[in-house]
Amino acid sequence: xxxxxxxxxxxxxxMGPLRxxxxxxxxxxxAAVVLATLRYMPGPAVxxxxxxxxxxxxxxxxxxxxxxPVPVPAVEVETGEDEQAQRRRRRRKKKxxxxxxxxxxxxxxxxxxxxxxxxxxxxxxxxxxxxxxxxGRLSDGRVILDFICESLGMPHLSPxxxxxxxxxxxxxxxxxxxxxxxxxxTTFSLDVQVDQFVFxxxxxLDSIERGESAPIVEKAFPDAIYTMDxxxxxxxxxxxxxxHTMLENxxxxxxxxxxxxxxxxxxxxxxxxxxxxxxxxxxPQKLSMPRDDDSDLDEHGCIxxxxxxxxxxxxxxxxxLDELRLTLKSSTIVFVDxxxxxxxxxxxxxxxxxxxPLMTCCGHGGPPYNYDPKESCMTSDKYLCKLGEKFISWDxxxxxxxxxxxxxxxxxxxxxxxxxxxxxxxxxxxxSDD
Ligand SMILES: *[C@@H]1O[C@H](CO)[C@@H](O)[C@H](O)[C@H]1NC(C)=O
Ligand SMILES: *[C@@H]1O[C@H](CO)[C@@H](O)[C@H](O)[C@H]1NC(C)=O
Numbered sequence: 001x002x003x004x005x006x007x008x009x010x011x012x013x014x015m016g017p018l019r020x021x022x023x024x025x026x027x028x029x030x031a032a033v034v035l036a037t038l039r040y041m042p043g044p045a046v047x048x049x050x051x052x053x054x055x056x057x058x059x060x061x062x063x064x065x066x067x068x069p070v071p072v073p074a075v076e077v078e079t080g081e082d083e084q085a086q087r088r089r090r091r092r093k094k095k096x097x098x099x100x101x102x103x104x105x106x107x108x109x110x111x112x113x114x115x116x117x118x119x120x121x122x123x124x125x126x127x128x129x130x131x132x133x134x135x136g137r138l139s140d141g142r143v144i145l146d147f148i149c150e151s152l153g154m155p156h157l158s159p160x161x162x163x164x165x166x167x168x169x170x171x172x173x174x175x176x177x178x179x180x181x182x183x184x185x186t187t188f189s190l191d192v193q194v195d196q197f198v199f200x201x202x203x204x205l206d207s208i209e210r211g212e213s214a215p216i217v218e219k220a221f222p223d224a225i226y227t228m229d230x231x232x233x234x235x236x237x238x239x240x241x242x243x244h245t246m247l248e249n250x251x252x253x254x255x256x257x258x259x260x261x262x263x264x265x266x267x268x269x270x271x272x273x274x275x276x277x278x279x280x281x282x283x284p285q286k287l288s289m290p291r292d293d294d295s296d297l298d299e300h301g302c303i304x305x306x307x308x309x310x311x312x313x314x315x316x317x318x319x320x321l322d323e324l325r326l327t328l329k330s331s332t333i334v335f336v337d338x339x340x341x342x343x344x345x346x347x348x349x350x351x352x353x354x355x356x357p358l359m360t361c362c363g364h365g366g367p368p369y370n371y372d373p374k375e376s377c378m379t380s381d382k383y384l385c386k387l388g389e390k391f392i393s394w395d396x397x398x399x400x401x402x403x404x405x406x407x408x409x410x411x412x413x414x415x416x417x418x419x420x421x422x423x424x425x426x427x428x429x430x431x432s433d434d
Contacts, residue, residue: 096153099427100171100216100224102269103157104193104260107177107398108278109145109229112136113159114177117188123378125362128387129401136162138177139394140362141401144275145173145227147408152427160196168215171224172200180233181256190230190260198267221268223428229275229338230257231317235309236280246309254316258324265328271426272333274321275411276314278342281306284360284371285396300347301358307343314339318418332426337416341407345392352406354390361391361400371396 103109115122115136126134130141136159137143146156149170157173158166174196176188183191201221204214216224234253238246261272280286281303291303298304314337321335349357356367362377362384363370370383377384377395385391392403399407414422 096149096155096170098220099152099154100220101149101152101154101157101227102171102197102224103145103173103175103227103229104190104197105145105175105227105229105275106179106233107138107175108232108275109143109173109175109227110137110177111143111145111157111159111173111175112162113173113175113188116159116162116164117176125381125384126378138398139401139404142404144229144399144404144408144411145175147405148227148412148423151408151412151423160200168200171216172197175229178233179230180237181230181253181260182234182237183256185237186233190228190256194260194263197264201267222270224269225271225273225423225426226261226264226269227273227275228257228260231277231313232280235277235313239280239286239306239309243305243309247312250309250313250316253313254320257317258320261321261324261333262328265331270331272321272331273336273423273426274317274334275336276317276338277310278338279307279346280310281308282343282346282358283397284358284363284369284393285373287358288369288371288373288396300343302343302346307339310339321418332421334421334423334426335418336411337418338407338411340416341410344410345403345406349392352390354392354403357392359391360393360396361385361389362395369396 107114112135114120120136122134122136122138124134125140127137128140131137137146142150142156149156154170155167157171158168159176160172160174161176174188174193176186176193178186179188179190179193180186181190183189201216204216205218207214208218231253235246235250238249241249257274261269261274264272279302281298282300286303286306287301296304298307318335318337321333325331325333345352345354346357349355358369359367360370360377362381364372364375364380364383366383390402391400394400394403410416412423414420
């Protein structure tokens with residue numbers, strides 16, 4: 001596991017992989033210059049109405065023809081029928097065909113973005129449980145977004161800035177580990193991620209207008225699902241403050257998320273799936289910080305004050321989404337109570353086959369939390385849990401593949417959502433042409 005010491009992993013090792021956010025802030029100095037130039041390049045936002053109306057007319061491949069079982073006269077039309085059958089076969093290949101998703105967020109939904117853009121070498125045992133090799137995800141396997149994609153029958157989303165092997169035909173993942181919703185704090189804060197989306201959409205529409213191919217067709221943008229999972233790093237950034245000051249710092253973060261949703265709406269987005277923040281007070285990283293006594297621990301061993309900040313964040317976010325439902329016309333805006341889902345996982349852990357809900361799988365130092373801020377998951381496997389042992393926390397901050405799978409099933413159930421809809425209900429109904 002010492003392989004992490006080479007290349008980009010060297011500095012990562014010294015800083016700890018859980019401090020990727022600080023790593024990014026350092027990179028921001030150089031990147032800000034580039035970004036300052038790029039972000040303000042001209043690129044007018046496409047009014048939603050234009051996207052919608054012109055989108056309606058883009059039915060070039062005549063799918064309607066395939067819907068009618070025309071009795072085909074013999075010889076002459078044979079080639080035509082073949083083509084039609086082929087086209088139909090191609091179209092009904094998979095249920096995820098044509099489903100498009102754009103994601104914005106931090107490490108909880110980063111599918112390899114930070115590794116690619118910062119040149120960070122994420123080494124084994126990262127990825128060991130599912131992909132069997134590191135993928136740039138901060139987990140032993142999949143993140144919640146991966147399970148969401150799988151449930152919709154589509155491939156995992158490629159990171160926007162990953163140059164090798166990316167395929168954007170089912171959408172784009174703009175999430176970058178360490179990112180905040182607050183602008184200027186991190187390089188790839190939410191506003192920048194939305195800028196990147198607008199850039200991507202503009203380039204697709206430009207290509208289509210020139211008659212070239214684009215990964216996403218115009219009418220897919222209003223039909224797409226826009227998911228967001230951000231705020232953890234904003235909360236992390238205020239946890240050193242006195243309790244009431246922490247709470248005072250939340251509304252500006254919520255305002256940024258609201259602004260991002262409004263900008264996406266201006267640019268044609270109509271279906272929003274917004275995750276609240278998890279129970280940060282149950283993370284081994286927080287629990288292993290020195291404390292005077294255990295008076296702030298709740299009945300399940302989590303830090304109550306931190307969890308209260310998270311709950312407050314979520315209720316403010318949920319209220320902001322209530323407001324947006326009134327102002328953003330013809331939109332679906334879903335709030336997912338990640339706190340309830342992730343806290344239940346800790347509180348009712350035995351039900352989920354988890355023995356040590358507050359301990360890190362890939363950590364250092366042993367019980368109770370097996371977490372050492374000075375050592376990264378990749379530096380040694382002395383305290384690494386056994387493959388197949390069910391842990392919630394992979395590295396003290398991020399969840400394991402197993403835990404993300406449980407969380408995702410609850411996210412998808414609709415049970416923890418406002419309104420209580422299932423993600424699958426946001427997917428456009430496939431044309432019944434076969
Ligand atoms: C990209 O993904 C789509 C849908 O999964 C697939 O049809 C297409 O062949 C892929 N493109 C490339 C270049 O791999
Ligand atoms: C634990 O599970 C029970 C039964 O499903 C449920 O009523 C309770 O709310 C759960 N606890 C938490 C903290 O979610």
